Amino acid sequence: AELVKIDPKSIGVGQYQHDVNQTGLAKTLQAVIEDCVNSVGVDVNTASPAILSYIAGLNKSIAQQIFDYRKENGRFDNRQALKNVPRLGERTFEQAAGFLRIQDGSEPLDASAVHPESYALVSKIVEAKATTVQDLIGNTEIIRQVNAEEFADEKFGLPTIQDVLSELEKPGRDPRPEFRTAKFREDITEVAQLTEGMQLEGVITNVTNFGAFVDVGVHQDGLVHISELANEFVADPHKVVKPGQIVQVRVLQVDTERNRVNLSMRPEGSEAPAKAPRQPRRDNAQTEARTERKPQAKRPQNTRPQGERPAAKKPQAAKPQEQKIGGLGALLLQAGIKGSK
Template sequence: MIERIAKLLNIHAQAVSRVIELFESGATIPFIARYRKEASGGLNEVDLMAIKDEWEKQQEIEKRQAFILEKIEEQGKLTDELAKKIKNCFELHLLEDLYLPYKKKRKTRADKAREFGLAPLSELLLAQKDFDLDAIVEPLLSEEVLDEEDALEGARDIIAERINQDETARATVRQHYQKRARFKAEVVAGKEEEAQKYKNYFELDRPLKQLQAHQILAVLRAEKEGLLKVQLAPNEDYVLNDLCGQFIRRSCPDRWAEQLDMAIEDAYKRLMKPSISNEFVKQAKAQADLASIQIFADNLRQLLLASPLGNKRMMAIDPGYASGCKLVCLSATGELLEDTVIYPTPPRNRKFQATDTVLDLIEKHRIEAIAIGNGTAGRETEQFIRELPFEGIAPTIFLVNESGASIYSASEIARQEFPDKDITVRGAVSIGRRLMDPLAELVKIDPKSIGVGQYQHDVDQKQLQNKLGAVVESCVNAVGVDLNTASEYLLTYVSGLGPALARNIVDYRRSKGAFKSRQELRSVKRLGEKAFEQAAGFLRIRKGIHPLDNTGVHPEAYPIVEQMAKDLNASIADLIADKSLRKKIQLKDYVKGEIGLPSLHDIMKELEKPGRDPRPPRQVFQFADVHQIEDLKEGMKLPGIVTNITAFGAFVDLGIKENGLLHKSQMSHERVDDPARFVKLGQELEVTIVGLELGRKRIQLSIIE
């Protein structure tokens, strides 16, 4: 198995073997990538995930091999040659081909023909030599086989089934599908109006290999909704021609060649085409799922690693019209201090009262920043806030993407945090905290609700959940977590923890107070040595007993750093503070056990910037003075923020209700295959409006000069 995985992924077999050993011991991907570089050969998280996925896939294949061998053995039909074939087959669809003749199934037309004694006739036809049909058929006549045509039909059924179960024949058909299958779709009669959003696919007829993931998912969704009829098949004449060439010899008498020709056509149309078409549709869907899930995962990673504003005293506003704007004040650590409602927008327009309330609260809580949700009434509320007569240094104002805030506010997590507050207050708190630290707040929301995916409801939900969970885990551990302030939900994603241990850590904090050292983690209920090993390096303690507790240096490496300091007659604090001391260290002198030069270089980076946050700081951004789509004109240049990236382009927030589409053809003079190479989620752009459809609320954008 190791060699197969190594060959498939083009990764050295020794590295694959060591990584799988680490997985088997309970190690996580973030832990291996960060603290076991020597064992893995420095593989990154993408490579480690690929090894894990392929390892699990190969285990499933081996289970299926064992099952098939057992079932055929039970039938007494397992030969040495067949067993060898099964053991050496590592593709599931080919394994199923080998199992097909032995698979228990409902009684087929061929089974009935055999019961009627027609198997010898089928063998004579396959022998392709002349024989006396009347002499063969006469003894076979019965109530079920009335005449010669009945006999030939039954024989053809037996031949068709044999061809369907023939490995070579199925490989021939698959080759045609692989190279020449065309994906066809047409609108269901009478559904033209209902299917308008799929209009581009009403007369689809393209090679399968030319279709992009989002097109396949769109067509299959339309088929599921009963709006399109879909077919996938290669040229039928070419397939039948190859199958006939495979089974009919030139010396075959014409009358028997005609019978075999009919059997081959029946085998393909009735038996092979439906199953292999279904197989290739599933395969295309699976590949489209992977592509779409990857886009979602890439977008989610960028969103989670978005720039944090940091610990600032915050006012957060969830805008609205008739129901008013929900306003909360938060401490620098995100605790709710006060909440109220103001009505600066229509229909109430109580701007004077709202002005007094906002200015009083800013002074009372010494507010440093104001977060405003970018949903309904967001721009009007932003304009109201920007026009306030601030005294002294005005708070910095930000529009915050509020996707998913309503999901959080109605969740069990929010009810536990704020049992006495309604959902509007919880939503405003989430908006403010999201500005402070997007990662810490967004982990509380189901990633599928954040709105950065493509066809996320159509893809394999288990795969999507696993992939997005891995992304969240990766981001949390890449940034690191403050052990004394992190929420239970953030701690859940720390390597080696999970929900139960995260809850136990929070309970320990409540009963014992703040952690003073990483070693104190060992006192947490049910947190054993393996969990400590996996988690400790990703947990930070500010102003802890040990200076390395606020770094990414793993406790297992503390003795090495302590030895470095001792050899220089200095303390660890001196090493962290003095660059000239660190320059004197010869890393090769400290290579020991599992800690080699790659890990030592990581240690030096941590000593250089202890407790550093890898995310860039949040920058101030302001939209242009446009508030609705009617304010736009073709040729207008506007600032915007990328809110979603898909396979065909990116959506850009222009500060109005509708997002504009930046199609990949408008990103560069070069051909753009992957929009994510040209734009990033949250990126600030200057875009030009190149198309407007006011009726359909569509805006086409360009960044090409």
Template sequence: METGTAGERACRFAAGIAAALGVREEQVAGTAALLAGGATVPFIARYRKEATGCLDEVAVAAVRDCLAAMERLEERRETVLASLREQGVLTPDLTARVMGAESLAVLEDLYLPFRPGRRTRASAARELGLAPLAAALLRGECADPLAAAQRYVRPDGPADAAAALAGASDIIAATVSEDAGVRASMRRLFMEAGVLTVRAARGKDLAATPYADYAGYTGRLGAMPGHRVHAVLRGAREGLLSLTVAPPERRALGLMGMRGRGPGAEVVAAAVQDGYRRLLAPAMERESLAAAKARADEEAVQVFAANLRRLLLAPPLGRTIVLAVDPGFAAGCKVACLDRQGTLLHATVVRPLPPHRQEGKAGAVLADLCRRYGVEVVAVGNGHGGREARAFLLGLGLGVPVITVSECGASVYSASAEARREFPDLDLTLRSAVSIGRRLQDPLAELVKIDPQALGVGQYQHDVDGRLLTAALDDTVVSAVNAVGVEVNTASAPLLARVSGIGPKQAGQIVGFREEHGPFGSRQSLLEVPGIGPKTFEQAAGFLRVVGGADPLDATAVHPMHTPVVRAMADDLGVGVGDLVGNPALLGQVEPERYVHGAVGLPTVHDICAELAAPGRDPRPPFDLSAYEGAPASIDDLAPGMALQGTVTNVTAFGAFVDIGVGTDGLVHVSELADAYVARPLDVVGVHDRVAVTVLSVDLKRRRIALSMRERREG
């Protein structure tokens, strides 16, 4: 039995998806049709609002993910039906139940008794012809179970009545543990009432491990925070922890259903208990731990994605001449001078820090570079030696701000193919300095070149499902890039590759065409690039910018397909198209309802007017230089009660890490984020936030700093 085409299946499941997401069925159907046609999430959310009922990117992506899950379910359903049909066991009732399965778990429960190739104690007993004995026991037809079992003893079968009875019990145990209804009820019980018990693995001493606090833990698995779930699962993988999950056994056995009747009831009860303990409980324990991990993965991915988005959309310093310093001790401090476009002007190495201590020579070189190139700001990496390098730079009195920049991932970029392509003759360490400087000028343009997992803003990222994490982070990068827009004449290939509709190959073709033929004069001229056809252009054009071209709309987010709408507005007002751009007063005379026609609805017209009023607006906040003033302290100078300013570098489920300029980030535990209860740290702080903190404690030996953001009032 075929389960229908992808389109038919999408329609069939639209109601369920709509209910799950809290949207209307027609919104799901409209989104599904666009996705099936190859439209991207950013394009659908920005330029197809009428078709989706104004769903935002998050909702469109959720519909996409639900549809993908539905496809996986349907593919598995078809496989199961084919197998059951081939085995000759596909009855009308079983067909209906398989077709009605709404989750993979339910589908697998239905298929479990029929899975080929499973060699079990029950299957061996069935091969010995003991199924009738098991059925008789369940019906209460055995006045004397052992006597009934004796009839099944034969040379090529059970050796004695006890063996026959044991085989029949194995069949009963398997039958009850494989019952789809029982498994569904048991699954719910384990999820709702399953208690996790954590013990030290046999023969393991946890005293010197990160898991010492977990030994002896007992609590409901469903209530355990995600980061703790990841921790105990990691401890179990490392062979240091032993984990068990179980609800109250009395409640579990009460769900098993089969009781038996008459003298055989005790045999049935023992078999049911064996089925629970030996077969069903271990399976449900594995499922419960897997479900807890999936929940923890989802939580960790959401935190990582939120942190990454804040990092990517951090304020850009903009077109500024930068002196970038990648600090180091023995290897020296790597220095790169960049012009306003991020082009490398000069690169060198100075050695002001121990063991070299060439302060005078290094200071003279840096001062000369600042004068020669008109440096407007100094960027210094926050890695090993960053605090000392910043103190040295501030002491030079260069007359320009010195800003600490996260160098997470800079070394990854320096060894990448993109870095080798751009700087084939530059030493790998000097490439890191270039990356540090550029991420100050434009964090988004530079950070897209680096694997997000190397940027240091994740939570237990190595414990998380890799495919889930990669997909979520890819969505985040694409969303951020398209929210800002990309200048097609200056963008790197990695940045262009994140634009809606454009992949790495097409991005390379655009850059190659630009290098060979010069800057693009218009967005329309992108169609001259080999590999950029009408469909790609449609998906990408609205997110690309050509500044200074003949068409003023090319520098805005107004899609070329909506140019006729803008022309009609201009004609009706008796002005040129360019007169509307950046002219809110003139746009105030536009009557949006007049331009609604066909696929262009009122939401789109309003978006066009908003973009024309503030063309090319950047969603990123402005850069605040004042936030970086002041020299850093040393961790040795910290004391409880000290009030400081800091920058949030990472947010996790258990709190936020804050850079206070001492070379070691302090932790604001979730309980110290605010005076009120905080359930989700991301609701209070985000990466790059400037925050006021108070030092609670300092552990110099372990270099740990506890901070608070609460307002502490005197008694």
């Protein structure tokens, strides 16, 4: 009832809540709160506007109207009185009435999760068993004798009848499991009072990759290293423990000066967990693969028969060289040609 007054994303839970999308976080947390509030139900005569606003069919404005009406006119005597609240129409009443409880009112069924639309069904069951509503509620012997199929019709199906009978058997049952808290020792309130080997009960406050932090009631969380979580090797602490879990721990070491406490969840005298075989590094494996020399294939030998010899290459004909004459030769040549003429 008090936590719903706080903006869900303002509640300090976890280390990385600001790393996710804030709009998505707010919507998801709000949906979870709505499921919780509607599963448990609220007492309309004591609920605050903050918790009423999470009821199906209601919003902050109508929740404030219910609170103001109750403040001016006193407590609601039955669910039908809710229709007198301004802006709370018939459609809203149908959606929200089953989640609003009225204790010690004029109608006994108003304290249960039975919707007002099913009150007529309960009246038929009461008449068939010749009893009263007060005597029927919580009477397991009578309720288990009721044959649900006999009351099924066009308006009330078999699943609805079974739900009504289940609610009548345990009216106002809180679906939440028993809430258990860690039992801190009353004589241990400071770190200096801890001694090695002391057995304590605590609650896990945070889980990290290297272990878990445990609150043992000394205003300083102690660390359970990953090697002290269990007798077997633990690769991921999140698979062994979770926040809010109640555990039995043993004090290993106390450092009063630095205000540090080392704890263990392993039984005293147990052997340390064996480490998992270390995998070879990938770069080393690649280096080894490169250094391994592959066997070279032998060159194919000449398979030509001994009697055969390669044909000799034919000598290429020498190109005729052009005579080169100088300038004097050219003049003599010209003079000879003119003399012959």
